[in-house]
Amino acid sequence: MRREDFPILNEKVHGRALVYLDNAATSQKPQVVLDAITEAYSHWNANVHRGVHHLSQVATQKHEEARVKVARLIHAHSSEEIIFTKGTTDSLNMLARSFGDAMVKEGDEIIVSQLEHHSNIVPWQMLCERKGAVLKVIPLQEDLSLDIEVFKELLSEKTRLVSVAHVSNVLGIVNPVEEIIRLAHEKDIAVCVDGAQSVPHLVVDVQQLDCDFLVMSAHKMYGPTGLGVLYGKKEWLDKLPPAEGGGEMIEHVRFEKTTYNVLPYKFEAGTPNYVGSYAFGKAIDYLQEIGLEQIAEHEYALAEYIEEALSKIEQVHVYAAGRKKAGAVSFNVYRADGALIHPFDVGVLLDRQGVAVRTGHHCAEPLIDYLGVPGTVRASVGLYNTKEDIDTFVAALKKAIMMLE
Numbered sequence: 001m002r003r004e005d006f007p008i009l010n011e012k013v014h015g016r017a018l019v020y021l022d023n024a025a026t027s028q029k030p031q032v033v034l035d036a037i038t039e040a041y042s043h044w045n046a047n048v049h050r051g052v053h054h055l056s057q058v059a060t061q062k063h064e065e066a067r068v069k070v071a072r073l074i075h076a077h078s079s080e081e082i083i084f085t086k087g088t089t090d091s092l093n094m095l096a097r098s099f100g101d102a103m104v105k106e107g108d109e110i111i112v113s114q115l116e117h118h119s120n121i122v123p124w125q126m127l128c129e130r131k132g133a134v135l136k137v138i139p140l141q142e143d144l145s146l147d148i149e150v151f152k153e154l155l156s157e158k159t160r161l162v163s164v165a166h167v168s169n170v171l172g173i174v175n176p177v178e179e180i181i182r183l184a185h186e187k188d189i190a191v192c193v194d195g196a197q198s199v200p201h202l203v204v205d206v207q208q209l210d211c212d213f214l215v216m217s218a219h220k221m222y223g224p225t226g227l228g229v230l231y232g233k234k235e236w237l238d239k240l241p242p243a244e245g246g247g248e249m250i251e252h253v254r255f256e257k258t259t260y261n262v263l264p265y266k267f268e269a270g271t272p273n274y275v276g277s278y279a280f281g282k283a284i285d286y287l288q289e290i291g292l293e294q295i296a297e298h299e300y301a302l303a304e305y306i307e308e309a310l311s312k313i314e315q316v317h318v319y320a321a322g323r324k325k326a327g328a329v330s331f332n333v334y335r336a337d338g339a340l341i342h343p344f345d346v347g348v349l350l351d352r353q354g355v356a357v358r359t360g361h362h363c364a365e366p367l368i369d370y371l372g373v374p375g376t377v378r379a380s381v382g383l384y385n386t387k388e389d390i391d392t393f394v395a396a397l398k399k400a401i402m403m404l405e
């Protein structure tokens with residue numbers, strides 16, 4: 001699927017054609033996104049929302065058009081509900097600060113799950129420390145799905161917020177966020193969905209999900225680094241205080257009292273990444289031109305193809321085997337005597353053959369501890385990957401296993 005649009009895929013690594021299977025960490029950028037960045041700095045760079053001069057107005061218009069594109073991408077009710085941030089991590093920290101300041105007091109509870117990325121754990125832990133609140137964890141079942149029965153018991157009058165990943169960055173499996181949101185809402189509890197791994201691989205509709213908040217990163221969906229989104233329902237964003245102070249987010253500043261700007265600017269202190277938002281808008285156009293559903297189907301099929309191939313290698317153990325995976329497959333390799341071959345060693349030997357995968361804890365140590373291993377090897381796909389890429393990866397893996405056994 002349109003491999004030729006991504007210049008970096010022509011690079012050679014250790015003299016081999018690059019096979020890039022680390023898309024869950026970050027995706028590569030199509031030429032339209034690279035061109036957008038050059039165009040912005042070459043033709044209309046100026047600070048937004050403040051100048052009457054021509055360039056500032058052009059920059060402002062392009063930044064705001066991008067906001068509308070993001071709103072349409074995730075089916076938000078309005079672009080006022082789209083706050084630009086630096087990325088998923090920044091969005092979660094901002095939410096923990098803002099929601100935490102306004103809504104969480106001593107003895108209250110926040111619920112996350114065992115399989116979260118660190119950025120959906122640590123900001124909530126920090127909030128709990130500030131407020132004397134308690135972090136509760138949805139455990140996993142044997143098949144690595146979330147234990148919804150325990151989740152139901154965790155929900156109580158003390159629960160202020162549930163924050164869970166839509167798609168696990170390690171296992172690639174899709175969590176039942178619709179059910180989690182329904183159950184939480186029955187008790188008037190707000191839910192934040194970590195969409196870092198779902199928006200790039202699924203068609204996400206925040207109104208249909210009915211989530212209160214959703215966070216995501218542009219760099220994982222063919223856009224630039226340093227840009228992310230915090231989506232929040234307008235009712236919530238109107239009610240919550242800004243997490244950061246500075247320019248842009250104010251209406252009037254007096255030493256006695258400062259009043260805040262309207263949505264979404266109330267949450268966007270300082271000069272925003274308007275070049276990034278413009279380039280991200282171009283990435284969204286590009287994805288929509290290909291078709292989000294076609295991309296999702298292509299990636300599901302590739303993940304299935306990976307799992308099928310890996311399951312034929314005796315020494316390989318695939319995690320959450322048999323479950324549908326949105327883009328990522330994690331596994332480990334074992335010697336005939338049952339000893340684990342360290343994922344790092346597998347990763348290095350794959351790299352020597354031009355295959356880029358991620359190894360280690362994937363910023364999800366509680367999950368890796370639960371699996372009882374030092375880490376996993378993770379192959380994760382993007383729209384440009386092909387069955388040939390997977391064949392090359394599997395052949396390289398077999399060679400690596402022969403060398404390590």
Ligand code: 7TS
Pocket residue numbers: 024025026087088089090117119120165167168169170194196197217358362363
């Ligand atoms: N949440 C999930 C589910 C993620 O996968 C990631 C990044 C983040 C949050 C943080 O996103 P950031 O853009 O702010 O860094 N995940 C990964 C990964 O799996 N490998 O590298 C980064």
